Amino acid sequence: MSRASLCFSPVDQCAVDRSSSLGVLTVADFECPLCIRLFYEPVTTPCGHAFCKACVERSLDHTHRCPLCKQPLQEFFKNRKYSPTVLLQEIVMRLFPQQLAERTQVHDAELAELSNLTKDIPIFVCTVAYPGIPCPLHVFEPRYRLMMRRCMDTGTKMFGMCTYDFADYGCMLEILDLDLLPDGRSYVDTVGGRRFRVIRRGQRDGYHTADIEYLEDHKTDGAELEMLQHLHDSVYQQAREWYVRLNSHVREQIGRQYGAMPDREDDIQASTNGPAWCWWLLSVLQLDPAYQTTVLSLTSLRERLGHLRIVLEYFSQS
Numbered sequence: 001m002s003r004a005s006l007c008f009s010p011v012d013q014c015a016v017d018r019s020s021s022l023g024v025l026t027v028a029d030f031e032c033p034l035c036i037r038l039f040y041e042p043v044t045t046p047c048g049h050a051f052c053k054a055c056v057e058r059s060l061d062h063t064h065r066c067p068l069c070k071q072p073l074q075e076f077f078k079n080r081k082y083s084p085t086v087l088l089q090e091i092v093m094r095l096f097p098q099q100l101a102e103r104t105q106v107h108d109a110e111l112a113e114l115s116n117l118t119k120d121i122p123i124f125v126c127t128v129a130y131p132g133i134p135c136p137l138h139v140f141e142p143r144y145r146l147m148m149r150r151c152m153d154t155g156t157k158m159f160g161m162c163t164y165d166f167a168d169y170g171c172m173l174e175i176l177d178l179d180l181l182p183d184g185r186s187y188v189d190t191v192g193g194r195r196f197r198v199i200r201r202g203q204r205d206g207y208h209t210a211d212i213e214y215l216e217d218h219k220t221d222g223a224e225l226e227m228l229q230h231l232h233d234s235v236y237q238q239a240r241e242w243y244v245r246l247n248s249h250v251r252e253q254i255g256r257q258y259g260a261m262p263d264r265e266d267d268i269q270a271s272t273n274g275p276a277w278c279w280w281l282l283s284v285l286q287l288d289p290a291y292q293t294t295v296l297s298l299t300s301l302r303e304r305l306g307h308l309r310i311v312l313e314y315f316s317q318s
């Protein structure tokens with residue numbers, strides 16, 4: 001008897017058969033073998049195994065083989081066409097709507113946690129980054145691949161950068177462009193944002209995290225501001241003279257990496273990070289990372305200019 005003729009039965013035998021056979025299925029039949037939770041955005045690999053999209057992506061950060069049957073998944077990985085397995089999604093939706101709602105809630109809560117930009121923020125431990133200064137990165141370690149993917153998935157497109165010894169101070173980096181290569185590495189164009197102080201260090205899925213507080217320059221006024229402006233103008237002049245004295249080849253090199261020296265700003269207290277040229281100069285001079293971090297941590301423009309003056313005197317003499 002054909003399936004269609006079954007469905008014409010007066011008591012709708014087809015529906016009875018369907019419900020009795022589906023009744024055998026339990027929620028455990030729809031668990032991802034990697035996270036042992038109900039499938040969330042399930043995708044199917046060419047070898048026929050299904051996983052949550054995020055779970056299989058994490059597995060592929062480490063090895064290009066199916067986590068279950070070990071079949072090679074290079075092509076699957078290279079194309080990155082992780083289309084959702086619609087049938088699986090629909091079955092879960094129809095049979096376990098309550099559990100799916102709970103799973104979605106957990107997923108949303110996890111996403112909100114990953115989007116927090118003061119608590120447990122992802123920290124890339126590598127170099128000193130400065131406000132407004134480009135910081136190009138070559139990402140190849142699995143833990144940082146995961147970090148970059150999360151930054152993009154949550155939409156924050158931001159993470160913290162601290163020196164290789166995970167110093168107490170760092171700078172937020174905003175992702176401007178992410179060029180994902182077929183083998184999983186990526187070139188990430190970032191630019192520095194707000195500075196921060198690390199309050200508490202942590203870990204998440206192999207990468208560093210931190211609770212942070214943002215740093216802002218203290219503002220002054222009256223006679224103090226007048227003195228600050230005077231100091232600023234004189235150090236800016238000093239920097240300018242050092243810059244124009246460089247040979248054109250070095251200036252070109254600097255320009256390619258950091259851009260030209262920023263102009264003097266009308267209001268030296270307009271930005272919470274102070275004038276942009278100070279950060280540009282600190283990047284260009286390529287000082288010791290510990291010293292760079294010290295200057296990064298200062299919330300007094302007067303003190304920052306004091307450091308720059310000494311450094312410029314040293315560089316001008318040498």
Ligand SMILES: [Zn+2]
Pocket residue numbers: 032033034035036037039040051052055
């Ligand atoms: Zn999973």
Ligand SMILES: [Zn+2]
Pocket residue numbers: 045047048049066067068069070071
């Ligand atoms: Zn497989």
